[in-house]
Amino acid sequence: MTAHPLFDIGGRTALVTGSSRGIGLALARGLAEAGCTVVLNGRDEDRLAEAAAGLPGDLVHTAAFDVTDGSSVASGVAEVEERVGPLDILVNNAGMQLRAPLLEFGESDWHRILDTNLTSAFLVGREAARRMTERGHGKIINICSLQSEVVRPGIAPYAATKGALKMLTKGMCADWGPYGVQVNGLGPGYIETELTRPLVEDEEFSAWVRRRTPAGRWGRTQDLVGGVLFLASPAADFVSGQVLYVDGGMTSVL
Numbered sequence: 090m091t092a093h094p095l096f097d098i099g100g101r102t103a104l105v106t107g108s109s110r111g112i113g114l115a116l117a118r119g120l121a122e123a124g125c126t127v128v129l130n131g132r133d134e135d136r137l138a139e140a141a142a143g144l145p146g147d148l149v150h151t152a153a154f155d156v157t158d159g160s161s162v163a164s165g166v167a168e169v170e171e172r173v174g175p176l177d178i179l180v181n182n183a184g185m186q187l188r189a190p191l192l193e194f195g196e197s198d199w200h201r202i203l204d205t206n207l208t209s210a211f212l213v214g215r216e217a218a219r220r221m222t223e224r225g226h227g228k229i230i231n232i233c234s235l236q237s238e239v240v241r242p243g244i245a246p247y248a249a250t251k252g253a254l255k256m257l258t259k260g261m262c263a264d265w266g267p268y269g270v271q272v273n274g275l276g277p278g279y280i281e282t283e284l285t286r287p288l289v290e291d292e293e294f295s296a297w298v299r300r301r302t303p304a305g306r307w308g309r310t311q312d313l314v315g316g317v318l319f320l321a322s323p324a325a326d327f328v329s330g331q332v333l334y335v336d337g338g339m340t341s342v343l
């Protein structure tokens with residue numbers, strides 16, 4: 090039995106920001122396994138080369154640029170299109186986490202987390218969409234979070250960036266939908282990565298996550314791949330402005 094043609098994304102070109110490790114790398118691997126040409130992004134060329142060496146096939150490229158810097162993004166995306174080809178899929182995944190009570194949260198950290206988690210999606214999204222809207226097709230997937238919906242003490246700035254990213258997703262859908270570009274979000278629950286390492290290592294917190302998640306466990310990066318492949322595929326051609334939560338059910342229960 091073969092996969093349904095609506096899910097066939099073989100031959101597409103995808104850029105995944107923040108894919109030197111963690112969720113971005115797993116999503117890039119999934120896209121490569123589905124037959125896409127994949128461009129890995131991060132800030133460090135050596136880390137990207139190492140990540141690329143672990144991916145299957147010869148359709149993997151790297152592009153080191155800082156997604157928070159407008160001119161680096163403009164030259165980075167232009168260079169990717171010139172060297173690799175027109176982008177069909179963009180996954181805005183690069184992000185960071187800073188945990189501190191709001192009364193202790195510094196102004197420079199506020200700007201850093203906003204730049205990394207939100208401004209980056211605007212900058213890379215706009216640069217990709219300039220080209221996609223011209224060509225009349227494209228898929229953009231913004232990696233949101235269960236914290237686009239709910240928040241706990243100590244992570245208000247992170248939740249603010251992810252809540253805003255959800256609305257940016259809807260706004261991109263409104264602006265670019267008429268030009269054939271679908272924009273959606275994917276909202277991971279608690280996933281074991283470097284970003285969540287301190288939480289995984291905190292036994293009390295880790296047990297709370299398991300108790301609080303209907304699926305009874307932490308998420309794995311692999312859990313997110315199917316959702317991204319769906320949103321990147323023709324099966325989702327009439328899906329836009331949505332956030333698909335992949336969280337073992339956590340955002341749905343008290």
Ligand code: NDP
Pocket residue numbers: 106107108109110111112113130131132133136154155156157182183184185205232233234235276277278279280281282283284285
């Ligand atoms: P990691 O910290 O493991 O990876 C973050 C990635 O982002 C790295 O590849 C890093 O690359 C890249 N990155 C960070 N800043 C920049 C920048 N300025 N320019 C380019 N690349 C950058 O995080 P995760 O894999 O856990 O998270 C990925 C995304 O998923 C984030 O947006 C996060 O908010 C979101 N998410 C994660 C959850 C989780 O439980 N892990 C839950 C919900 C959402 P490098 O350092 O090499 O530059």
